[in-house]
Amino acid sequence: MIGRFFILIFLWVSLIQTARALSFNTVVIDPGHGGKDGGCAWNGLVEKKLCLDTALRLERMLKAKGLRVIMTRRSDIFIGLEGRARLANRYSKAVFVSIHFNASKIRSRSGMEVFYRSAKGKVLAASILRKMDNNLKGVNRGVSHNNFKVLTDTLMPAVLIECAYLSNLTEARRCASSAHRQELAESIAAGILAAKS
Numbered sequence: 771m772i773g774r775f776f777i778l779i780f781l782w783v784s785l786i787q788t789a790r791a792l793s794f795n796t797v798v799i800d801p802g803h804g805g806k807d808g809g810c811a812w813n814g815l816v817e818k819k820l821c822l823d824t825a826l827r828l829e830r831m832l833k834a835k836g837l838r839v840i841m842t843r844r845s846d847i848f849i850g851l852e853g854r855a856r857l858a859n860r861y862s863k864a865v866f867v868s869i870h871f872n873a874s875k876i877r878s879r880s881g882m883e884v885f886y887r888s889a890k891g892k893v894l895a896a897s898i899l900r901k902m903d904n905n906l907k908g909v910n911r912g913v914s915h916n917n918f919k920v921l922t923d924t925l926m927p928a929v930l931i932e933c934a935y936l937s938n939l940t941e942a943r944r945c946a947s948s949a950h951r952q953e954l955a956e957s958i959a960a961g962i963l964a965a966k967s
């Protein structure tokens with residue numbers, strides 16, 4: 771009777787772990803903006819450049835861990851949001867990670883946040899933000915549901931990361947440092963890997 775009880779507990783725990791982990795071997799990395807679309811520009815920084823730099827660092831890290839990585843862009847070119855989702859949807863067993871930096875007219879506003887749309891996207895968002903919060907300075911603004919086009923149009927677990935506020939001088943100075951962007955990419959990579967079953 772006791773044995774059966776423990777078997778039930780074991781099955782329950784493994785069920786929860788399965789529900790929390792995602793099965794994938796491919797990561798589609800989507801560096802926000804590009805080309806004629808610079809994204810936000812504050813404190814001498816342009817969002818599209820930081821997105822691409824962080825994404826290329828993340829690409830190298832994930833490839834080193836044996837994952838297949840697809841980039842929606844690897845240079846300073848413009849790609850529409852539909853095009854990004856269409857490219858991602860060619861791949862099965864994939865997750866989608868869009869990288870952005872935020873801005874606000876309220877200059878004191880700061881912090882990191884991750885957006886998702888589906889339940890599986892939420893699992894990935896929470897895992898990434900947990901690692902970012904553990905490893906990086908800055909306010910944790912939490913994970914939130916959002917209907918951003920790249921989240922609604924992609925068929926796989928998808929997240930959009932707002933790494934920091936470029937309109938906030940402290941965060942802008944931090945993001946200007948390549949060492950910080952390396953730590954940022956490492957945290958995102960760790961979060962993606964932690965969500966993988």
Ligand SMILES: [Zn+2]
Binds near residue numbers: 803809817870871
């Ligand atoms: Zn953006």
